[in-house]
Amino acid sequence: MLKTTRREVVLSGTAAATLGLAGSLEFLPAAFADEAREKGFTTYKIGDIECTSLYDGIWKKKHDDGFIRNASVDDTKAALAKAGLSTEFVPIEFTQTVLKTADRTILIDAGTGGQLAPSAGMSTKHMEAAGIDAASIDTILISHFHPDHIFGLMAKDTNAQLFPNAEIIVPETEYKFWTDPALIDKLPDRRKGLGKRIQATFPTWSNIRQIGNDIEVAPGVRSLSAFGHTPGHTAFHVASGNDQLMVVGDIANLPALFVANPTWQAVFDADPETATETRLKLFDQAVADNAVIAGYHFGFPNAGTISKDGNGYVFQPADA
Ligand SMILES: [Zn+2]
Numbered sequence: 001m002l003k004t005t006r007r008e009v010v011l012s013g014t015a016a017a018t019l020g021l022a023g024s025l026e027f028l029p030a031a032f033a034d035e036a037r038e039k040g041f042t043t044y045k046i047g048d049i050e051c052t053s054l055y056d057g058i059w060k061k062k063h064d065d066g067f068i069r070n071a072s073v074d075d076t077k078a079a080l081a082k083a084g085l086s087t088e089f090v091p092i093e094f095t096q097t098v099l100k101t102a103d104r105t106i107l108i109d110a111g112t113g114g115q116l117a118p119s120a121g122m123s124t125k126h127m128e129a130a131g132i133d134a135a136s137i138d139t140i141l142i143s144h145f146h147p148d149h150i151f152g153l154m155a156k157d158t159n160a161q162l163f164p165n166a167e168i169i170v171p172e173t174e175y176k177f178w179t180d181p182a183l184i185d186k187l188p189d190r191r192k193g194l195g196k197r198i199q200a201t202f203p204t205w206s207n208i209r210q211i212g213n214d215i216e217v218a219p220g221v222r223s224l225s226a227f228g229h230t231p232g233h234t235a236f237h238v239a240s241g242n243d244q245l246m247v248v249g250d251i252a253n254l255p256a257l258f259v260a261n262p263t264w265q266a267v268f269d270a271d272p273e274t275a276t277e278t279r280l281k282l283f284d285q286a287v288a289d290n291a292v293i294a295g296y297h298f299g300f301p302n303a304g305t306i307s308k309d310g311n312g313y314v315f316q317p318a319d320a
Pocket of ligand 1: 146148149250296297
């Protein structure tokens, strides 16, 4: 078990090195994580940038043979058990990140908007609890256009914008893919509704800006192309002082399965081979740079450090 108390764990590049990652698997005590979920947010600093993780909730996904292309349900259950998790379901959790820089309040990904799973959609409430006024968000960065990342931009029934005054910054490759009118016919049935909803909204919004790779979207915050999960999937790299943070979106789903077994291919990855290459590359970068890493589906708290462990990696969540 991680022996440190919350007061002793400070998330910075220097402190991350002292988290004690060597040796056997270590976990935040379960009660500690439950407490963080109950509170709904955690905060930490990357240099001068104040970071907040906002817990949106969980989808308790039923096991199914098609979930991981190259692992069985038994393999999946064994990996969950090894991480100390229940084997009853796959715990797919959703966590957004807010960055407060000197002159910007930046939300990374928009959450489920309460439109996906009954036990998700809490990030608006948790944003309030964290003392962040939704009206103060002037910039929204979107990693990719899957429902759990964009539905929080729009009202359930009317598709009305929920952040009309924010600039919404999206990867141009992702935008071009989803807004191509010829796409709908080519999408699998389970994605057709998503494609139609994107095409009915995004092209009509004047506050969307498309960006490419390695674009500075705010001082210290740059886009980092991380294709594979979707055609334009993009991570964000944050640097301030000596600290670095990589907000990696969906390069990997829950750590117990896909950080521990980085070559496992979840059905959500549109291009599994490219997604695997991206996952390994960004994990290695985070290890080499001693960067804090935050994954959208990394559970809660969702920010921590990553280290090599045999053929896989270990994600060590940390609470600030
Ligand atoms: Zn996702």
